[in-house]
Amino acid sequence: MRRSREPFLWALFSSGGMLAAMVLPVAIFMLWVAAPLGWIPLPSYAGLRAALAHPVVRLGLFGVVSLSLFHWAHRFRYTLYDGLQLYHLNKLIAVLTYGTAAALTLVAAYVFGSAG
Amino acid sequence: MKSGYTPYHPKWYRSRIPIFWWLRKPAYARFIVRELTSVPVAYAALLVLVEAGVVTRGPAAYAAFVTWLQQPMVVGLHVAVLVGAALHTITWLNLAPKALVVRAAGHRLPSAIVLAAHWAGWVAVTGLVGWLISRLP
Numbered sequence: 001m002r003r004s005r006e007p008f009l010w011a012l013f014s015s016g017g018m019l020a021a022m023v024l025p026v027a028i029f030m031l032w033v034a035a036p037l038g039w040i041p042l043p044s045y046a047g048l049r050a051a052l053a054h055p056v057v058r059l060g061l062f063g064v065v066s067l068s069l070f071h072w073a074h075r076f077r078y079t080l081y082d083g084l085q086l087y088h089l090n091k092l093i094a095v096l097t098y099g100t101a102a103a104l105t106l107v108a109a110y111v112f113g114s115a116g
Numbered sequence: 117m118k119s120g121y122t123p124y125h126p127k128w129y130r131s132r133i134p135i136f137w138w139l140r141k142p143a144y145a146r147f148i149v150r151e152l153t154s155v156p157v158a159y160a161a162l163l164v165l166v167e168a169g170v171v172t173r174g175p176a177a178y179a180a181f182v183t184w185l186q187q188p189m190v191v192g193l194h195v196a197v198l199v200g201a202a203l204h205t206i207t208w209l210n211l212a213p214k215a216l217v218v219r220a221a222g223h224r225l226p227s228a229i230v231l232a233a234h235w236a237g238w239v240a241v242t243g244l245v246g247w248l249i250s251r252l253p
Contacts, residue, residue: 014215020157021208022241024201028160030249031167032194036185043252045178048171051252061168065161072158079151084135104165111169 009074009098016071019064058112065112066105073097150207156200209234 035042051057077097080086086093138144170181184190212234213227 017204017208020161020201021205022238023245024157024160025198025205026242026246027164027249028194028198028201030246032163032185033191033198036182036191036194040250042182043249045171045175047253048167048178052168052171061164065165068157068161072154072161075151075154076158079148079154083138083148083151085133085137104162108165111165111172114172 009070012067012070013074014071016067016069016074020068020071023064024068052112062108062112065108066101069101069104070098073101149203153200153204153207156197157204159197160201205238209238 030040031043034040074097077093080093080097081090138148167181170177185194210231213230216230218225218230
């Protein structure tokens with residue numbers, strides 16, 4: 001990884017971290033804890049379909065998914081690098097982490113591009 | 117950061133650091149836990165993607181997804197993911213005053229104000245997203 005890419009990757013890490021910090025706890029709690037337990041009504045298929053038909057919703061969800069994944073890639077890369085002392089695998093780890101985030105970003109672009 | 121291969125050099129002394137160095141002090145362990153909150157964050161992002169894909173595929177796929185969501189083991193997993201994401205939010209927003217130096221009228225804005233602004237933003241976004249989700253029919 002060349003040094004010049006570092007600020008760009010850090011910007012992805014930072015914006016993803018902020019977005020995830022803001023929107024994920026409430027979404028996880030409501031959609032995947034409270035609703036399955038019956039504390040609040042589960043969103044209906046028609047409701048989610050109608051929400052996904054909205055381009056702004058799709059764009060917002062795409063941003064949350066992609067930037068959160070790049071946030072993970074950056075943090076996980078350095079956790080492996082520093083935490084497990086895998087200095088000799090630096091390049092491979094970078095390719096695997098950022099590569100995973102980039103590949104899933106393409107999947108997300110396909111899903112949210114065709115969900116309308 | 118140097119990533120290339122360093123040739124053997126007998127005059128250098130480098131003490132070897134054990135793999136679990138971060139278990140030596142609570143502060144080190146907290147640092148690693150903070151970094152690992154990125155794993156539940158990535159999981160939640162993936163689940164958003166999966167749910168959108170499932171809804172795109174049709175009502176039957178969504179019904180099967182809901183059945184999966186309601187399994188006790190899965191709810192337990194998602195409670196753990198929620199704890200991880202909440203830990204991410206707390207550590208992230210509490211670091212904001214250190215990461216972001218705001219200058220106003222030639223003075224540095226006190227970190228308490230930067231911190232309060234971030235948490236106020238979190239309350240607003242959480243309220244907005246929660247309101248939007250609760251309005252889903």
